[in-house]
Amino acid sequence: VSESFRRVRVALGARRGYEITVGAGALSRLGDVTRRAVGREARRVAVISNARVFALYGARAVASLRGQDFRVARWLMGDGERHKSLRTAERALAFLAESGIERGDAVVALGGGVVGDLAGFASALHLRGVAVVQVPTTLLAQVDASVGGKTAVNTAAGKNLVGVFQQPRAVVADTATLATLPARELTAGWCEAVKQGACGDRKLFERTKAFLAEGKRADADGRRLAELVAAHCEFKARVVAGDEREEVGRTDARSRRVLNFGHTVGHALESATQFRRFRHGEAVGYGMLAAAEISFRLGMLARTELESLREAVRLAGRLPPADDIDPKLVCRAARTDKKRRGGHTQWVLLERVGRARVVDGREVPASLLRASVGAALRR
Numbered sequence: 001v002s003e004s005f006r007r008v009r010v011a012l013g014a015r016r017g018y019e020i021t022v023g024a025g026a027l028s029r030l031g032d033v034t035r036r037a038v039g040r041e042a043r044r045v046a047v048i049s050n051a052r053v054f055a056l057y058g059a060r061a062v063a064s065l066r067g068q069d070f071r072v073a074r075w076l077m078g079d080g081e082r083h084k085s086l087r088t089a090e091r092a093l094a095f096l097a098e099s100g101i102e103r104g105d106a107v108v109a110l111g112g113g114v115v116g117d118l119a120g121f122a123s124a125l126h127l128r129g130v131a132v133v134q135v136p137t138t139l140l141a142q143v144d145a146s147v148g149g150k151t152a153v154n155t156a157a158g159k160n161l162v163g164v165f166q167q168p169r170a171v172v173a174d175t176a177t178l179a180t181l182p183a184r185e186l187t188a189g190w191c192e193a194v195k196q197g198a199c200g201d202r203k204l205f206e207r208t209k210a211f212l213a214e215g216k217r218a219d220a221d222g223r224r225l226a227e228l229v230a231a232h233c234e235f236k237a238r239v240v241a242g243d244e245r246e247e248v249g250r251t252d253a254r255s256r257r258v259l260n261f262g263h264t265v266g267h268a269l270e271s272a273t274q275f276r277r278f279r280h281g282e283a284v285g286y287g288m289l290a291a292a293e294i295s296f297r298l299g300m301l302a303r304t305e306l307e308s309l310r311e312a313v314r315l316a317g318r319l320p321p322a323d324d325i326d327p328k329l330v331c332r333a334a335r336t337d338k339k340r341r342g343g344h345t346q347w348v349l350l351e352r353v354g355r356a357r358v359v360d361g362r363e364v365p366a367s368l369l370r371a372s373v374g375a376a377l378r379r
């Protein structure tokens with residue numbers, strides 16, 4: 001079979017740049033991608049996954065790695081956000097030690113963003129850091145979480161508050177794995193994809209919207225889906241290359257900060273509903289609507305642009321209803337957003353689709369905020 005995959009380069013300076021291999025069937029390349037990434041001396045690979053994903057794709061991943069003479073050990077963590085914890089990380093570290101993973105060896109993270117974040121985190125700590133290869137199997141992880149090197153666990157203090165930057169040595173995004181993804185996970189992923197276009201790349205936004213308008217979502221025509229996922233990786237790679245560690249104080253339209261478009265209200269909605277009602281991406285769907293409403297009501301964003309964004313969010317998929325949630329609760333939660341500076345929420349708003357601007361919370365009157373959130377939740 002002749003397979004052709006898209007390759008996207010993340011440029012981070014000579015030694016730390018890495019390649020993303022995207023396409024239907026890319027999992028079969030995991031062995032040689034990993035071998036190229038870690039070199040001939042490496043002997044062992046530790047695969048971290050969960051039971052659901054491993055049952056579907058574990059055998060293929062392991063076979064591909066063994067094909068390159070790696071000795072493969074595996075460890076399965078619990079499924080779900082609550083397992084992204086220090087406790088799980090500690091168990092993962094015990095597994096890495098038991099497996100005899102040495103400095104030159106590698107960890108493979110096979111799964112969605114939860115597995116990717118946890119395995120990335122553990123790989124950064126084991127022996128002060130061993131290589132990690134990310135193998136994202138959700139749309140959200142393929143277009144977003146696996147690229148950029150952020151890793152984290154949740155603590156009692158909040159989500160993603162403890163973590164390290166650990167750039168992967170390679171990423172393998174097999175778009176065929178999206179065929180088994182539950183519908184809501186797809187919606188969450190498409191919301192994040194819409195976000196990436198909306199906050200920084202108008203062409204990507206239009207392309208994503210056009211693809212969704214055809215009713216494709218996770219379609220069997222693998223080539224176009226793969227090309228679109230690759231385009232999203234390229235976008236994320238570009239932003240990350242320009243602002244690898246999300247420098248404090250950077251608020252320009254090219255900063256990593258703009259990727260938080262939709263996240264202030266998104267996080268607030270998640271916490272106002274005890275993280276039970278929404279998938280993160282779904283909450284970001286509402287969050288984008290709220291941020292766009294604020295932008296419109298502040299006179300920054302034209303009505304046609306607001307409508308275009310609304311249409312894109314609608315096309316991303318059905319969101320759980322939110323019209324019973326009190327906007328006041330959401331606004332209160334938004335005021336304690338973790339991406340604050342000097343005690344003030346930093347809003348990522350839109351000047352137009354494809355161009356974001358960071359606005360200090362003091363410039364968004366409370367009544368305007370409440371009305372905007374209310375409008376977004378009612379849609």
Ligand SMILES: NC(=O)c1ccc[n+]([C@@H]2O[C@H](COP(=O)([O-])OP(=O)(O)OC[C@H]3O[C@@H](n4cnc5c(N)ncnc54)[C@H](O)[C@@H]3O)[C@@H](O)[C@H]2O)c1
Nearest residue numbers: 052079112113114115137138140141144145150177180181
């Ligand atoms: N590091 C980053 O830059 C970054 C960016 C965005 C999000 N995140 C993190 O990512 C996490 C969310 O990731 P997610 O949305 O991928 O959720 P997830 O990892 O929980 O996966 C969603 C569900 O889909 C299942 N699954 C995964 N792949 C599958 C497949 N191919 N077929 C069938 N089922 C499959 C999983 O087992 C899980 O039940 C959050 O913890 C978030 O904080 C990190």
